[in-house]
Amino acid sequence: xxxxxxxxxxxxxxxxLAVRQEEDYPYSLQREVNRLFDDFFSGFDLAPSPWWGxxxxxxxxxxxTEREKEIEVTAELPGLSQEDxxxxxxxxxxxxxxxxxxxxxxxxENYYRMERSYGQFSRTxxxxxxxxxxxxxxxxxxxGVLTITLPKRKEAxxxxxxxxxxxx
Numbered sequence: 001x002x003x004x005x006x007x008x009x010x011x012x013x014x015x016x017l018a019v020r021q022e023e024d025y026p027y028s029l030q031r032e033v034n035r036l037f038d039d040f041f042s043g044f045d046l047a048p049s050p051w052w053g054x055x056x057x058x059x060x061x062x063x064x065t066e067r068e069k070e071i072e073v074t075a076e077l078p079g080l081s082q083e084d085x086x087x088x089x090x091x092x093x094x095x096x097x098x099x100x101x102x103x104x105x106x107x108x109e110n111y112y113r114m115e116r117s118y119g120q121f122s123r124t125x126x127x128x129x130x131x132x133x134x135x136x137x138x139x140x141x142x143x144g145v146l147t148i149t150l151p152k153r154k155e156a157x158x159x160x161x162x163x164x165x166x167x168x
Contacts, residue, residue, distance in 0.1 A: 058100050058119040069157055071132065073125060073148040082141040087148060089134050094125040094148065131156040 061076045075096055077085065085098040099120045106113040127150065136151040 058121045060096075060121060060123060062096070062123050062125065064125060069152055071127065071150040071152065073150065075123065075146040075148075076144065077141075077146055078144040080144065085141065085146060087139055087146075089132070089137060089150075092127045092129050092132070094127060094150070095122065096125075096146070096148075097122045128156075 063074045065072045065074075073094060073096075077098065079102060080098060080100055084100070085096065088095045088097075097120070099118065102115075102117045104115045131152050132150045133153045138149045140147045140149075
């Protein structure tokens with residue numbers, strides 16, 4: 001066997017390696033089905049469950065923005081109300097917990113369908129040590145978006161100074 005027979009991108013049609021992959025039909029079918037399921041569930045924040053009937057987890061998207069005088073945390077919580085969310089600040093860790101409950105009922109002349117889904121979530125966000133003033137933290141919930149403003153202590157606010165670079 002010539003070494004060029006093992007290199008599939010050289011256009012050699014007589015490679016045993018390429019023939020073997022094409023003949024392995026069940027493996028390629030399984031790989032394609034797995035890829036289709038992975039593509040379908042991407043972007044929903046839901047991982048496909050390996051067992052039927054097992055709950056999927058809800059993991060809200062969170063953005064953390066640090067500014068000169070504050071740190072702002074926003075979390076997307078569609079379908080929740082402010083009563084469903086619990087926020088705590090312990091030392092230098094912000095924790096957002098909640099429970100998503102959804103019930104949908106459909107009645108018709110010949111059918112009745114009730115769908116329920118429940119799921120708890122928890123997001124823990126580490127913060128810089130000793131930076132946040134815990135007495136001035138504010139939270140606002142509007143249109144499914146939670147915004148938490150964590151003001152920095154005066155000592156932690158960055159004072160920037162421009163430094164000139166000299167040519168040597």
